[in-house]
Amino acid sequence: MAGKTSQNRAEITCTTCPYCGVGCGVLAGQDGTIKGDPDHPANFGRLCSKGSALGETIDLEGRLLHPMVHGKQADWDSTLDLIAGQFSRAIRDHGPDSVAFYVSGQLLTEDYYVANKLMKGYMGSANIDTNSRLCMASSVAGHKRAFGTDTVPGTYEDLDEADLVVLVGSNLAWCHPVLYQRLVAAKQARPDMRVVNIDPRRTATCDIADLHLPIAPDGDAALFNALLAEISRRGAVDKDYISAHVNGFDAAIEAAQACDPALSGLNAEQINAFCDMWIGTPKVVTVYSQGVNQSICGTDKVNAIINCHLATGRIGRAGMGPFSVTGQPNAMGGREVGGLANMLGWHLDIENADHRAAVQEAWDSPTICTHAGLKAVDLFEACASGKIKALWIISTNPAVSLPDAGNVAEAIANVPFTVVTDIMARTDTGDLVDVLLPATGWGEKSGTVTNSERRISRQRPFLEAPGAARPDWKILCDVAARMGWADAFDYQSAADVFREYAALSNLGTRFGRDFDISGLGDLTEAEYDALAPVQWPVRKGETPGGRFFAEGGFYHADGRAKMLAITAPQCVSPEAENTFVLNSGRVRDHWHTMTRTGKSARLSQHLAEPFAEIHPEDAFALGLRDAGLVKLSSRYGTATLRALISSKVARGEIFVPMHWTAQFAPSGRINTLMAPAVDPVSGQPATKGGAVKAEAFGARWYAFLATSAAIECKRPYVAKARTTTGWQAEIAGFKPPEDWEQDLRDITGLDAASATVIEDAASGIVRVALTDVAGEIVALFFAAPDPVAVARAFAVSLIGTQTPAFEALAGRPGADRPDPGAVVCSCFNVGVNTLKSAIAEGADTVDALGAKTCAGTNCGSCKPELAALLTNHLPKVAAE
Numbered sequence: 001m002a003g004k005t006s007q008n009r010a011e012i013t014c015t016t017c018p019y020c021g022v023g024c025g026v027l028a029g030q031d032g033t034i035k036g037d038p039d040h041p042a043n044f045g046r047l048c049s050k051g052s053a054l055g056e057t058i059d060l061e062g063r064l065l066h067p068m069v070h071g072k073q074a075d076w077d078s079t080l081d082l083i084a085g086q087f088s089r090a091i092r093d094h095g096p097d098s099v100a101f102y103v104s105g106q107l108l109t110e111d112y113y114v115a116n117k118l119m120k121g122y123m124g125s126a127n128i129d130t131n132s133r134l135c136m137a138s139s140v141a142g143h144k145r146a147f148g149t150d151t152v153p154g155t156y157e158d159l160d161e162a163d164l165v166v167l168v169g170s171n172l173a174w175c176h177p178v179l180y181q182r183l184v185a186a187k188q189a190r191p192d193m194r195v196v197n198i199d200p201r202r203t204a205t206c207d208i209a210d211l212h213l214p215i216a217p218d219g220d221a222a223l224f225n226a227l228l229a230e231i232s233r234r235g236a237v238d239k240d241y242i243s244a245h246v247n248g249f250d251a252a253i254e255a256a257q258a259c260d261p262a263l264s265g266l267n268a269e270q271i272n273a274f275c276d277m278w279i280g281t282p283k284v285v286t287v288y289s290q291g292v293n294q295s296i297c298g299t300d301k302v303n304a305i306i307n308c309h310l311a312t313g314r315i316g317r318a319g320m321g322p323f324s325v326t327g328q329p330n331a332m333g334g335r336e337v338g339g340l341a342n343m344l345g346w347h348l349d350i351e352n353a354d355h356r357a358a359v360q361e362a363w364d365s366p367t368i369c370t371h372a373g374l375k376a377v378d379l380f381e382a383c384a385s386g387k388i389k390a391l392w393i394i395s396t397n398p399a400v401s402l403p404d405a406g407n408v409a410e411a412i413a414n415v416p417f418t419v420v421t422d423i424m425a426r427t428d429t430g431d432l433v434d435v436l437l438p439a440t441g442w443g444e445k446s447g448t449v450t451n452s453e454r455r456i457s458r459q460r461p462f463l464e465a466p467g468a469a470r471p472d473w474k475i476l477c478d479v480a481a482r483m484g485w486a487d488a489f490d491y492q493s494a495a496d497v498f499r500e501y502a503a504l505s506n507l508g509t510r511f512g513r514d515f516d517i518s519g520l521g522d523l524t525e526a527e528y529d530a531l532a533p534v535q536w537p538v539r540k541g542e543t544p545g546g547r548f549f550a551e552g553g554f555y556h557a558d559g560r561a562k563m564l565a566i567t568a569p570q571c572v573s574p575e576a577e578n579t580f581v582l583n584s585g586r587v588r589d590h591w592h593t594m595t596r597t598g599k600s601a602r603l604s605q606h607l608a609e610p611f612a613e614i615h616p617e618d619a620f621a622l623g624l625r626d627a628g629l630v631k632l633s634s635r636y637g638t639a640t641l642r643a644l645i646s647s648k649v650a651r652g653e654i655f656v657p658m659h660w661t662a663q664f665a666p667s668g669r670i671n672t673l674m675a676p677a678v679d680p681v682s683g684q685p686a687t688k689g690g691a692v693k694a695e696a697f698g699a700r701w702y703a704f705l706a707t708s709a710a711i712e713c714k715r716p717y718v719a720k721a722r723t724t725t726g727w728q729a730e731i732a733g734f735k736p737p738e739d740w741e742q743d744l745r746d747i748t749g750l751d752a753a754s755a756t757v758i759e760d761a762a763s764g765i766v767r768v769a770l771t772d773v774a775g776e777i778v779a780l781f782f783a784a785p786d787p788v789a790v791a792r793a794f795a796v797s798l799i800g801t802q803t804p805a806f807e808a809l810a811g812r813p814g815a816d817r818p819d820p821g822a823v824v825c826s827c828f829n830v831g832v833n834t835l836k837s838a839i840a841e842g843a844d845t846v847d848a849l850g851a852k853t854c855a856g857t858n859c860g861s862c863k864p865e866l867a868a869l870l871t872n873h874l875p876k877v878a879a880e
């Protein structure tokens with residue numbers, strides 16, 4: 001069990017990346033240097049662009065450093081008293097279900113455990129839900145239906161060993177980049193390995209795919225039903241496995257046979273090719289993510305996939321199995337501690353009276369919740385209707401990330417007493433609440449996370465806690481103590497919390513559950529500090545980890561798995577004119593609501609503004625031009641985004657990124673449009689399947705601004721991004737300002753700078769440069785009646801230089817200063833134009849491009865884009 005500690009690698013701390021569920025090991029230096037940990041079994045030294053840029057996001061700019069009550073700095077004691085008083089009063093006057101926590105898969109296990117214990121065992125309600133409801137709930141529900149408990153059967157090694165990897169609703173290249181690279185390496189080592197990518201869009205992940213199936217939105221259940229029917233028809237069923245270990249086979253096959261494969265949106269040839277590959281390849285891993293989970297039929301999709309693996313007995317053996325990859329760093333840990341409103345810790349069930357009694361006994365708690373709490377969407381509805389009197393939101397930004405976000409913001413504002421714990425002073429959610437509490441962030445806090453393959457790793461601190469920031473678990477304990485439960489929350493350290501949680505986990509085994517880490521239940525502080533990454537189960541005297549279910553051993557009462565009879569939904573095909581299916585998801589270099597990645601210039605330059613990816617024929621029909629603006633609207637709200645015209649999306653569909661907030665692009669908040677429709681089984685919102693109308697935005701002027709100053713600007717369209725020299729913004733509006741120069745001064749606050757203005761009345765083009773007393777350019781502004789054609793990266797590079805204003809306002813680089821173009825490789829800041837020149841000079845492979853420009857030679861996250869560039873498929877956002 002002993003591992004490396006921070007002490008035995010002087011100055012270097014072994015920790016874990018705080019972003020995605022791959023859970024990469026990171027070596028962090030005190031000076032902010034970040035490297036992949038070669039000894040960590042999740043990444044063996046690799047990191048992606050976000051992991052590599054961690055050093056740029058740990059500065060204190062924008063951090064919340066003190067408790068704030070109604071906008072005023074406050075001390076901890078009085079603030080904690082206030083919170084304890086308000087929660088106690090609400091419970092006394094309105095009962096336990098009048099209070100709620102909304103927490104996050106980015107909490108550490110220790111934080112998460114304490115929050116659950118406090119709400120479920122002491123406050124006496126199960127009103128604690130988590131952003132994992134928006135992320136993993138359908139997988140959890142699907143696992144429980146099939147296996148009897150929420151088990152991920154396989155390991156990452158299965159990806160190395162599979163002969164076929166099927167990616168369903170997963171943009172692995174951008175969202176789990178180190179796993180993607182692992183797949184690339186496996187394929188290089190064994191060229192016979194095949195990859196299928198099932199996604200309505202042609203994403204960067206297609207770069208590795210032998211077959212891309214552009215499925216209709218929510219066509220997955222029909223496709224996997226078709227596969228199951230074919231498995232049966234072709235005699236590929238593992239009859240021994242079924243008869244020994246599986247119930248529900250006949251009903252599942254019957255439902256599959258009754259299902260129309262055309263509902264998948266694929267033709268017979270495509271379906272056949274897929275069935276040939278899947279059925280003909282015993283070693284198959286089906287990896288799935290949000291294209292499966294975030295759907296009104298997400299749980300059914302999960303079970304349609306698992307059905308095929310159960311029918312063929314391809315589960316729990318090397319290179320075989322269904323594999324739901326987790327999104328957040330501790331999405332899995334949250335499921336283990338019972339983070340969802342309908343679960344108890346250690347994979348026990350709220351509905352089961354014996355489980356409830358056992359948990360109460362283990363905690364020696366005064367009470368235990370008696371029924372499931374409100375799931376995220378319902379929880380915020382209860383906030384809106386006045387049922388919730390006190391709400392505490394921890395480590396998540398629901399005013400951005402929940403569907404129908406406008407109403408969610410109003411619902412939060414409607415709760416009489418609201419608290420947010422965050423690391424940042426300003427977030428869209430934090431701006432709405434009574435009390436802000438400063439948490440220690442990554443690099444400062446200590447605890448554990450569990451990754452997609454059930455591997456528990458330590459996050460270790462290497463920085464001092466800034467200001468008055470405290471660990472999340474500690475803040476929760478301090479409130480619990482003030483509510484009268486000091487003894488039960490008297491933990492002295494994160495290790496202390498972990499010990500209790502791990503020791504009690506044999507409860508799971510007692511009730512015949514999978515989750516058990518009791519082997520870690522008596523770690524000393526030093527052993528906890530030294531804990532090496534370990535996969536559960538971890539029982540005393542047994543080798544930890546491994547796979548589940550090769551020999552059956554499921555967790556339903558009879559020990560058998562269940563195949564489900566799945567009915568595929570009719571594909572959504574909006575009938576009304578100009579109405580589109582709204583698909584949403586992630587970009588390579590941003591993390592969710594950008595509170596951290598938005599601080600990094602490198603990460604902000606890959607895609608610097610929110611966009612709507614739309615098919616060329618749809619764009620033509622709407623009168624949209626590339627780099628123009630498009631307005632999307634639904635009955636919930638509107639959004640204005642840059643049009644990215646691309647045949648990578650199907651006709652009738654629009655893809656938008658989920659990341660932009662009121663702080664970066666007020667008109668780009670996509671969840672203001674998204675309906676709060678949920679999967680009926682899991683309660684997970686269907687954030688991939690909205691319906692919107694689209695129209696050209698009809699701006700009268702467009703502008704680009706690069707400056708060293710902060711940008712404060714209210715216009716119909718504004719999208720700000722960090723640059724290496726300050727900030728940049730894309731701006732657009734209707735009525736042009738009367739005085740462009742004054743307008744620019746108002747936006748930047750650069751009152752004292754001297755201005756050079758070039759205005760061409762005939763073309764309507766306006767250019768303004770602001771120069772400071774030292775003769776350095778501090779702002780460059782380009783406005784035009786059409787989307788502005790200016791070399792953006794070049795303009796940004798002129799800020800802070802002594803370039804003569806007239807020269808800078810040419811907006812086009814001279815031969816002596818080539819324009820690198822939009823960033824493709826964020827590690828080495830290599831722009832698209834640099835890459836195009838390298839291609840023109842003969843670089844004809846990704847490796848050759850790397851040798852010439854360094855692009856792709858560090859984290860490798862941009863390799864799919866380099867490959868696309870080589871075949872002339874570069875995505876373009878805004879005019880370059």
Ligand SMILES: Nc1nc2c(c(=O)[nH]1)N[C@H]1C(S)=C(S)[C@@H](COP(=O)(O)OP(=O)(O)OC[C@H]3O[C@@H](n4cnc5c(=O)[nH]c(N)nc54)[C@H](O)[C@@H]3O)O[C@H]1N2
Nearest residue numbers: 169170171175217218289290291327328585586588591592
């Ligand atoms: N860069 C980056 N990486 C991240 C994150 C991030 O914010 N940024 N967040 C992390 C988190 S929390 C999560 S949950 C994961 C998510 O990781 P992914 O699930 O891989 O990412 P998404 O972009 O949300 O969606 C994946 C794909 O689903 C497709 N899709 C939409 N509808 C359907 C459908 O009906 N069927 C199928 N088969 N596909 C469909 C979309 O076109 C999209 O390409 O990423 C993690 N990694």
Ligand SMILES: Nc1nc2c(c(=O)[nH]1)N[C@H]1C(S)=C(S)[C@@H](COP(=O)(O)OP(=O)(O)OC[C@H]3O[C@@H](n4cnc5c(=O)[nH]c(N)nc54)[C@H](O)[C@@H]3O)O[C@H]1N2
Nearest residue numbers: 134135395396397401421422423439584592593595658687
């Ligand atoms: N339309 C659409 N909506 C989606 C999705 C989608 O694909 N499409 N995906 C959904 C999914 S899968 C997810 S996971 C969610 C994510 O959505 P959110 O959870 O709302 O997004 P984050 O930006 O990760 O929010 C984390 C917050 O915690 C803060 N924070 C960081 N570290 C700490 C810490 O140590 N302690 C505390 N207390 N705070 C901290 C950050 O500053 C930030 O404000 O979005 C969901 N929403």
Ligand code: SF4
Nearest residue numbers: 017019020024048051
């Ligand atoms: S793949 Fe990237 S974001 Fe995910 S854990 Fe690894 S370094 Fe972090």
Ligand SMILES: [Mo]
Nearest residue numbers: 134135327328
């Ligand atoms: Mo997620």
